[in-house]
Amino acid sequence: MLQGTGSNVGKSLLVAGLCRAARRRGLSVAPFKPQNMSNNAAVTADGGEIGRAQALQAMACGLEPHTDMNPVLLKPETDTGAQVIVQGRRFGHSAAGNYGALKAQLMGPVLDSFARLRAAHDLVIVEGAGSPAEINLRARDIANMGFARAADVPVVLIGDIHRGGVIAQIVGTQAVLDAGDATMITGFVINRFRGDVRLFDDGYAAIVARTGWPGFGVVPWFFDAVKLPAEDALDLPRGSFGAGLKVAVPALSRIANFDDLDPLAQEPGVSLSMIAPGQPIPGDTDLVILPGSKSTRGDLAFLRAQGWDIDIAAHVRRGGHVLGICGGYQMLGQVVRDPLGLEGPAGDTPGLRLLDVETTMQGDKRLTRMHARHARTGAAIQGYEIHLGRTTGADCARPFAHLAGPVSGPGLPAETTPDGATSTDGRITGSYLHGMFSDDSFRAAWLAGFGVKPSGESYGAAVDRTLDALADHLETHMDVTGLLAAAR
Structure with a gap:
């Protein structure tokens, strides 16, 4: 131990x-x-x-x-x-x-x-x-x-x-x-x-x-630790943008599943920055990603306290894009309801009203690894869902993706259940699918839609190589044999 x-x-x-x-x-x-x-x-x-x-x-x-x-x-x-x-x-x-x-x-x-x-x-x-x-x-x-x-x-x-x-x-x-x-x-x-x-x-x-x-x-x-999924949101990139697609991610107080962002941050054509509390979302942002949250209504209040709701509204007026993932998707809607008090005090909180959807928290948590197909590009996705909320509304008629069954099922069957929502102009999207950017084929297709040439690098293979490099590092600098010999 x-x-x-x-x-x-x-x-x-x-x-x-x-x-x-x-x-x-x-x-x-x-x-x-x-x-x-x-x-x-x-x-x-x-x-x-x-x-x-x-x-x-x-x-x-x-x-x-x-x-x-x-x-x-x-x-x-x-x-x-x-x-x-x-x-x-x-x-x-x-x-x-x-x-x-x-x-x-x-x-x-x-x-x-x-x-x-x-x-x-x-x-x-x-x-x-x-x-x-x-x-x-x-x-x-x-x-x-x-x-x-x-x-x-x-x-x-x-x-x-x-x-x-x-x-x-x-x-x-x-x-x-x-x-x-x-x-x-x-x-x-x-x-x-x-x-x-x-x-x-x-x-x-x-x-x-x-x-x-x-x-x-x-x-x-071990400097290559940055190539492994981040354990702490503080480990994600911060500061000013570099070259490439400028992606801003507000650092929510209850940010969840932020390793969704790691594959994007490692793309050379993407400049991703976590926006610290109290800092504005830069005016030259191309895409705002609202990440997952363990407390959607609490983080909506936190987001507004930073003035990020005003920044996001201005970003949208300038023609910018917004993607919400899970809790971030829920925030984009008209209202988030928690009648049972599952994520804090019971009540309703107005959303950012960028999508014509509304969310109600329910007692049964959805925990599923899923096959899906991206509605816009047709690219296959492997991701997972982990949420309490159920989201409905007019913009769900334009889904982000079509869920096609659990990962443990047989391949990618015919489209079945819609996931997420898209605004009428296509610039605001939301999805419950975590881990989507770890899927190399989807990430490439999605980036191409923003005019970004993908690296072609397999994210999973890069993580695996880094784990091998980490093991080499420890074998060089630790008495691994002696440490393992201490096991009972």
């Missing part, structure tokens, strides 16, 4: 790289994260949802994503509450103050999922969440030492030298852990080093001397 001295120290990336390294050594390996907090979710082969990072780790293992790989997923809806997903299915909502009591019910499903993976594979590599040094959260913990001790899984501690103070990160973690938790740690890794690693020799030795833990290596910064 890899645990970190804090959040965002690189645990997800290291697990993905170690999974690929173990697979290349001939091991059957699977990833596992007991508890994740993310609105960036993937739909699994068994019809549930897990954190996107575990889906990437599954790819590194050569496996289809499965709900057992991330049995508890928390999807923040407000600053103080989150939807709770257990083994892929919506379990309910929990306020932050009440989640500690709820965790007592969740250790059982966590251990059940882990036991199934352990029985099916030679090796399971587990990712912690946050830090075990958060001793205020230790009671009933299921994410770090609580899980490690319950499942008897040895721990390697990851420190992030890029943040500074890495000696204190690791030595301090040992200092605050109780003795039983500290004995679970079998060693440490220093991550994200830049410069001459020899300059840290004395620091590395000091950690060993003060903790008694062996080190498994110092890992330099």
